[in-house]
Amino acid sequence: MNTYLHCLSHTPLVGYVDPAQDVLDEVNGVIAAARDRIAAFDPELVVLFAPDHYNGFFYDVMPPFCLGVGAHAIGDFSSAAGVLPVPPALAEACAHEVMKSGIDLAVSYCMQVDHGFAQPLEFLLGGLDKVPVLPVFINGVAPPLPGFQRTRLMGEAIGRFLSTLNQRVLILGSGGLSHQPPVPELVHADAHMRDRLLGSGRALPPDERELRQQRVINAARKFVSEPDSLHPLNPVWDNRFMTLLEQGKVAELDAVSNEELSALAGRSAHEIKTWVAAFAALSACGAFRTEGRYYRPIPQWIAGFGSLSATTQI
Ligand SMILES: O=C(O)/C=C/c1cccc(O)c1O
Numbered sequence: 001m002n003t004y005l006h007c008l009s010h011t012p013l014v015g016y017v018d019p020a021q022d023v024l025d026e027v028n029g030v031i032a033a034a035r036d037r038i039a040a041f042d043p044e045l046v047v048l049f050a051p052d053h054y055n056g057f058f059y060d061v062m063p064p065f066c067l068g069v070g071a072h073a074i075g076d077f078s079s080a081a082g083v084l085p086v087p088p089a090l091a092e093a094c095a096h097e098v099m100k101s102g103i104d105l106a107v108s109y110c111m112q113v114d115h116g117f118a119q120p121l122e123f124l125l126g127g128l129d130k131v132p133v134l135p136v137f138i139n140g141v142a143p144p145l146p147g148f149q150r151t152r153l154m155g156e157a158i159g160r161f162l163s164t165l166n167q168r169v170l171i172l173g174s175g176g177l178s179h180q181p182p183v184p185e186l187v188h189a190d191a192h193m194r195d196r197l198l199g200s201g202r203a204l205p206p207d208e209r210e211l212r213q214q215r216v217i218n219a220a221r222k223f224v225s226e227p228d229s230l231h232p233l234n235p236v237w238d239n240r241f242m243t244l245l246e247q248g249k250v251a252e253l254d255a256v257s258n259e260e261l262s263a264l265a266g267r268s269a270h271e272i273k274t275w276v277a278a279f280a281a282l283s284a285c286g287a288f289r290t291e292g293r294y295y296r297p298i299p300q301w302i303a304g305f306g307s308l309s310a311t312t313q314i
C-alpha cells in the first residue's frame with residue numbers, strides 16, 4: 001500500500017487580512033506545489049484530521065475525537081459549503097476497528113464542520129467533493145482536550161485500519177501551528193455566549209455570524225499593528241515541532257502537557273494534534289520520508305503557518 005500525507009495550517013482570514021503580496025505569492029506557491037504532488041499521487045481515499053471552532057461541536061456533547069460517517073461543511077468565512085463524500089460502510093468499519101483496538105472514537109452520522117475541514121479540501125484537492133473522505137474531528141479548542149499521547153494512539157489505530165485497505169490513501173492534517181485567535185472560552189462566557197457554546201450556536205443567525213467573523217478580522221488587524229494584543233506566535237516551538245515529526249519522533253511529544261502547549265504556543269495551538277494524528281497514522285502504514293517543508297509566522301492570518309508532506313514511497 002502506498003500512502004501520502006500533507007499537513008497544512010488553516011486560517012479563515014485568507015482574503016480578509018492578507019500579508020504582503022510577496023508572502024502571499026510564496027504561500028500560494030507552496031500550496032500549489034503540494035497540490036501537484038497530491039495530484040501525482042492520485043488519492044483514492046482521503047483521511048482528514050481537523051478541529052472545529054464551535055461551529056459543529058458544542059458542550060452539549062464534546063467528544064475528544066469523532067469520525068463523521070456523514071458530514072457537511074457550513075461555509076463559514078468564505079470556505080466551501082456542502083456535503084463531504086463520506087463512504088459510510090468504510091467509515092463504520094474504521095470506527096469498529098479503532099474501538100476494537102481500545103480507542104474511544106465517537107461517530108456522527110450528521111457531522112457539521114467548518115473551515116478547519118473545508119480549507120484543506122479546497123486548497124489541496126480543489127473542492128469538498130473531489131475524493132471520498134473519512135473526516136476525523138479532534139477537539140482542539142474546548143477543554144478538556146485530548147493530550148498528545150492519546151491523539152497519537154488514535155492516529156496509529158486509524159493508520160492500522162488504513163494499512164489493511166488496498167487503496168492509495170491521502171492523510172491530511174489541518175491546523176495550528178502556534179496561534180491564539182479570539183475563540184470564545186466557556187469559563188469566561190457571559191450567559192448568551194454560554195448558551196451558544198452549549199449548542200444553540202449550531203445555526204447562528206446571520207447578523208451574529210457576521211459579528212463573530214468581524215471580531216476575528218478586527219483581532220487580526222490589531223495583531224499586526226499591536227503584536228502584544230494576542231498570545232505571540234512561536235516560530236522556535238513550531239520549527240521544533242515540525243523537526244520532531246520529520247524525524248519520526250512523534251512519541252516524544254507525549255511528555256508535553258496541554259498546559260505547557262498553551263503557554264508555549266497559544267490556546268489554539270492544540271490544533272497541531274491533527275498533525276500528530278496524521279503522522280501517527282502514516283507511521284502505522286510504513287517507513288516514510290518527508291518533503292516540501294515550509295514555515296513562516298504570518299500575523300495577518302493569526303497563524304504560525306506550516307506545510308509539510310510525507311510519503312511511504314522511499
Ligand atoms: O473563530 C474562528 O472561527 C477561528 C478563527 C481562526 C483564526 C486564525 C487561525 C485559525 O486556525 C482559526 O481557526
Ligand SMILES: [Fe+2]
Pocket residue numbers: 010051053116175176268271
Ligand atoms: Fe483553527
